[in-house]
Amino acid sequence: MPNFTDTPLDNIVELRNISQSYDGGNSWIIKGLDFLVEDKPAQGQFVVILGASGAGKSTVLRYIAGLQRPTEGTVLVKGKPLGEAPRVGMVFQQYSSLPWRTVLDNVALPLEYQGVELQERQSRALEMIELVGLAGHEHKFAQYPTLSGGQLQRIAIARSLIANPDILLMDEPFGALDINTRLQMQDLLMEIWHRIHPTIIFVTHDIPEAVYLADDIYMMKPAPSRFTEHVHIDLPLSRDRETKRSQEYIDLVRLVEDKMIAITST
Numbered sequence: 001m002p003n004f005t006d007t008p009l010d011n012i013v014e015l016r017n018i019s020q021s022y023d024g025g026n027s028w029i030i031k032g033l034d035f036l037v038e039d040k041p042a043q044g045q046f047v048v049i050l051g052a053s054g055a056g057k058s059t060v061l062r063y064i065a066g067l068q069r070p071t072e073g074t075v076l077v078k079g080k081p082l083g084e085a086p087r088v089g090m091v092f093q094q095y096s097s098l099p100w101r102t103v104l105d106n107v108a109l110p111l112e113y114q115g116v117e118l119q120e121r122q123s124r125a126l127e128m129i130e131l132v133g134l135a136g137h138e139h140k141f142a143q144y145p146t147l148s149g150g151q152l153q154r155i156a157i158a159r160s161l162i163a164n165p166d167i168l169l170m171d172e173p174f175g176a177l178d179i180n181t182r183l184q185m186q187d188l189l190m191e192i193w194h195r196i197h198p199t200i201i202f203v204t205h206d207i208p209e210a211v212y213l214a215d216d217i218y219m220m221k222p223a224p225s226r227f228t229e230h231v232h233i234d235l236p237l238s239r240d241r242e243t244k245r246s247q248e249y250i251d252l253v254r255l256v257e258d259k260m261i262a263i264t265s266t
């Protein structure tokens, strides 16, 4: 579990002794939660959060994105408290693009808010569009069915990375996609991770997906929630469909499943 005193590196995310109540402290959804993600510059890392429905996984991402403050406890992003910390984007399960704007304008939106001038924001947006495999689609409107569900999620990833390429928060981002698109998006995420090395914090209910993508998996016990289990995924950094057939992968999926069953049945 997180050890705040022995960390040699800066931390990209620290949640300390977080508690969350929505009824003035009569009941607690989250109690005494600690979560620490070390900064690994030029390397990044892929952290997956698992937990039962309602455990508070989305809430944890909302704290990091600055969308919600906990009832108690401290949230630090790159060592800075909420309000002073750099803005971090988030990719949701629901498509979140503005359908009346083009792909280019949707991706460039965070730069527009920051007041970056037109030419620079368009050229940076085009780089991100290329990174997420949408080159050739930049002048299409960001709406279904002009673009597919997977393409709309690519826009959300590009928009999030343009705002802050160091951290990418993803809340069940592939939950609404068909299986083929979901597998393609997993591989795209791996590719992005190898190219620009962000720290990705990813929530999913899908244990095989978690093991395929993660460096580290943290699991939340329910009611009141906190992180109680951590599994380091000791698979090769470069993963592909063959990885999913390896005995190490199959054993890790079983280990994580067993831990999740134990956590959620206590």
Ligand SMILES: Nc1ncnc2c1ncn2[C@@H]1O[C@H](COP(=O)(O)OP(=O)(O)OP(=O)(O)O)[C@@H](O)[C@H]1O
Binding pocket: 022, 029, 051, 052, 053, 054, 055, 056, 057, 058, 059, 060
């Ligand atoms: N504004 C609110 N008022 C009251 N309860 C809330 C509020 N927001 C969240 N909750 C409760 O907090 C708990 C954690 O919610 P959260 O969405 O973080 O869970 P989750 O682990 O992401 O769930 P799921 O896997 O189902 O998406 C849930 O029980 C939810 O009902």
